[in-house]
Amino acid sequence: MKGRIETRLIHAGEPEPRIEGAVSLPIFQTAQFLYGGEGSYNDIRYIRLNNTPNHDALARKLASLEGAETALVTSSGMAAITTSLLTVLSAGDHLLIQDSLYGGTHDFVTHDLEGFGIAATFIDADDPASWESKRTPKTKALYVETMSNPTLRVGDLKAAAAFARRHGLVSLIDNTFASPMNFRPVEHGFDLSLHSCTKYLNGHSDIVAGAAIGSKDLIERVRHKLNHLGGSLDPHACSLLWRGIKTLAVRMRQHQENALALARMLEAHAAVAAVSYPGLASHPRHARAKELFDGFSGMLSFELKGGLDAAKRFLDALTIPLIAPSLGCVETLVTLPAVTSHAGMAPEERRRIGITDGLMRVSVGIEGTDDLVEDFRQALNRAAA
Numbered sequence: 001m002k003g004r005i006e007t008r009l010i011h012a013g014e015p016e017p018r019i020e021g022a023v024s025l026p027i028f029q030t031a032q033f034l035y036g037g038e039g040s041y042n043d044i045r046y047i048r049l050n051n052t053p054n055h056d057a058l059a060r061k062l063a064s065l066e067g068a069e070t071a072l073v074t075s076s077g078m079a080a081i082t083t084s085l086l087t088v089l090s091a092g093d094h095l096l097i098q099d100s101l102y103g104g105t106h107d108f109v110t111h112d113l114e115g116f117g118i119a120a121t122f123i124d125a126d127d128p129a130s131w132e133s134k135r136t137p138k139t140k141a142l143y144v145e146t147m148s149n150p151t152l153r154v155g156d157l158k159a160a161a162a163f164a165r166r167h168g169l170v171s172l173i174d175n176t177f178a179s180p181m182n183f184r185p186v187e188h189g190f191d192l193s194l195h196s197c198t199k200y201l202n203g204h205s206d207i208v209a210g211a212a213i214g215s216k217d218l219i220e221r222v223r224h225k226l227n228h229l230g231g232s233l234d235p236h237a238c239s240l241l242w243r244g245i246k247t248l249a250v251r252m253r254q255h256q257e258n259a260l261a262l263a264r265m266l267e268a269h270a271a272v273a274a275v276s277y278p279g280l281a282s283h284p285r286h287a288r289a290k291e292l293f294d295g296f297s298g299m300l301s302f303e304l305k306g307g308l309d310a311a312k313r314f315l316d317a318l319t320i321p322l323i324a325p326s327l328g329c330v331e332t333l334v335t336l337p338a339v340t341s342h343a344g345m346a347p348e349e350r351r352r353i354g355i356t357d358g359l360m361r362v363s364v365g366i367e368g369t370d371d372l373v374e375d376f377r378q379a380l381n382r383a384a385a
């Protein structure tokens, strides 16, 4: 479907003609469908095989949003990530992967991959010159994140896609933080774009879901692996995700407006030691983010001069945000990654990639801008007192 992304969020992937004239896609809450002459196991119509009308419609919409051939939804972001990695890597293979990663992905790479006979080496996504020395004849894939969690670094994504292409590696990118509104990886040469749809794509803190987006061949391979591993999204959750996606553009606009206002206030406040938001001119990769992204999303992190103790006082003083994990939803959420999402990482490794004990990550919601800014300001003043 042609048209602006705002239009495709609403209309792309809709069944034509509409089923029984229904404007909203019905939920096909049926585990299986009548046998229709399917010739292979993967084509049998069954929820676990990821091919109900709700799955197919989401696949069409997500592919359209990122300008890709096709897509696949999964039962969680981690199901999309692990299933995709296990599709493109086999025993004996080697993976190059960004060192600053979502905690669950980092845990999987450091604790589980070895059991599958797959080796991995961490790379600095902002230092392409260092990648070649880490590549081996067994390297088969390269994995990065659009913006790193929780430090909001923006790696050299163009170099990552080009390096993978040059060496015949499959390139994978976790595009959760940017969402299709701000970055469309396939258009930049990546083979597989992965999402935790739990976050911006759904946006309402009420489901866990994931997606893989890419070429027909590659997604079909991921789907066959998913069919075996079983990480399928339930049709009811498909329907909630379908509804959530439709408002992504208006939500993202407000996330971004709020995040920039908050980031600017934090940067100017005497109690704050550092702020990381790709939309700030002070961000070390602001120019790159501006070139690559259509917007800077609603994630930021910051540190107080008083460290962990001040951070705890600050969190106690907030009245609007919720202190809770996850991100990309309508509510503003604040976390201390060192004790939540990245608690599984060795403390020295955490510090090496910039996650100090007092670092706070904010998923800026879509509340009133002034209300949020004022609430953060009063909490900063109280934490500093």
Ligand code: PLP
Pocket (backbone or CB within 6 Å): 076, 077, 078, 079, 102, 104, 149, 174, 176, 177, 195, 196, 197, 198, 208, 209, 210, 326, 327
């Ligand atoms: N990728 C990123 C960047 C995330 O932040 C998360 C979850 O927080 C995931 C992947 C995992 O997604 P899920 O919780 O849907 O499995």
